Amino acid sequence: MAGRWLLEAQLTGSGRPVLHPGEVECYTLSSVDIICEEKPNFPPFRSGVLILTTHRILWIDGTNKSGAAAIPLGAVNHIYSPSKSIKTMFGKSKVRLQVSATADGRIDERGSTAIVIALVLRGKSDLDSFYSRLRDAWSSRSWEASSSNPGRSDSRENSSGFFEGSSGVRMAGVSGILRKEQEMWESTDKSLQEAFQDLNALMSKAKEMVMLAEKMRLKLLSGSTSFGNATNDEEAGSNQEMQDWLLSVGIVSPVTKESAGALYHQQLSRQLADFVRIPLERAGGMIALIDVYCLFNRARGTELISPEDLLQACAIWEKFDVSPVMLRKFDSGVMVIQNKSHSDEEVLAKIKSIVLKSEALKNGISPSDAAIALGIAPLMAKEHLLTAESKGLLCRDISPEGFRFYINLFKDIDPNNIYLVKDHGNYQTWVSTVTVSG
């Protein structure tokens, strides 16, 4: 798709870009074309989603999920300021970039020639804010920081200090007072500036922490595979725990309303689909929406989302077919996320084996018993039991002691001879279990 002009960009299963280490999304636009007016044989990149990150400009085909292209910001030599004309007020607005390219036209940071590429923003996009974000991302050169040593990016801004000593300036008369006033202004301005730089420093530290966590996780992962069998159980357990903690720090570049704008829910939905895969696997193919909400927000750190946003993000899965997961609403109103391949039959078979144990034959099982036996949350266990009941596998017993489920024996009893106990079957097993115990 990217052809020989742009670089190939990788996508996740649900169509979200795979980001480089330290890369963070800054802005998302829909219906963007990439054209090159100089080269007539430049392939058309029409009407895709454009994602600006700290490292790259990513373009993802809106219709065909397989296509994605990238322009590394490192290859950009110049960003032309958008022309303000009558033409831009109606319809398309363009942002032109001069990028380095190799002699045969391929975009490359070390290219010898340069070509001009235009990003055509169709529809109602906010050209100005995109342009300023692009400039910010480009001038902060964070791709260099993450490839060499992180933290260097700030020094550039530091050096561009504006405040110089006011020695040698006369301090008398009205102009003196004015000058003093001016100095006071400037000093508050400076302290404000510093305060914000502290904040920036904190944020870059946070980035480092996430990177550290990521690194440790990878190390643990490689450790556990290389000498997996040799480690004793305790060590494996603590490894697992450590991994869980690190995983929950997780999302380096959370999709935010600020960065994704109108495409917020769609992008959030894709990110959620990618994220939920691991917790879902661990929960056995089905996980309560509430749990996902907690896990997802914890992984996002400070960029929390509302329950409403989560629900919308899940609802969008149905629209695009890329997600392997789906939202399911039980009759009771409980909502869960499950794999599309998840089958109730498997769970039913497990439940059946649980209720046929002699203790369960005698006393039935409560949702919490089932939760322990199945290794899932009681709320989910109850849903499974109710499903099993509706399939005729179980039946209920409501008493002052609570709500319990038993294997369904009604279908095994002959209504024409209520005293008959057939030689084989669950009823016979039940009768013998109950009578032996007295």
Place this chain on the structure above:
Amino acid sequence: MQRLGDFKLPHFFNYPPYFTLQPIRETREKQVQLWKELILDYCRTQKIFVIGLEEEFPLFSNPVIERSLSHEAKEAFLSALVSEGRAEWMDRGHKRCLILWLRIQDWADCILRFAKDNGLEDTVMTVEEIRSGIESRGTELHGMDRTVLMRALKLLEQKGKVAIFKGASTDDEGVKFSL
């Protein structure tokens, strides 16, 4: 096996879900079926004609497993009998239910058989004598519900098999068989 007086209870009487009205249609149908059979069986052997929903009824609770039927469940099971013509509500509030382990038609046949067996043609008996007299002892008619008996006799009267008339001396009605 558990007993209720001299009545032998089936095994599933100790199955706790038997005492909870099942919400799933197919399961409930099976459950209702088993309750209908058990109620009719019990009433037949114990010669019970009326079940009061607000009174203690031995079948509707099981102290061994500490379960008893809710009012809703009792009404559901009895209603199922009513819809099959094996019971009748005796009041609008569904507080008392007449159990017909034999249908009125079957009771009528019983009475005719009883009359034939005892050579009662053209004999006059009181209704009370049929229920508790020496002749009926040992038959199903003995100790039967007066309402049910009257309805069976009325049915026979319509067919011209008996004549019912007010007794001169007693409050009791007389029955003359004309087979």
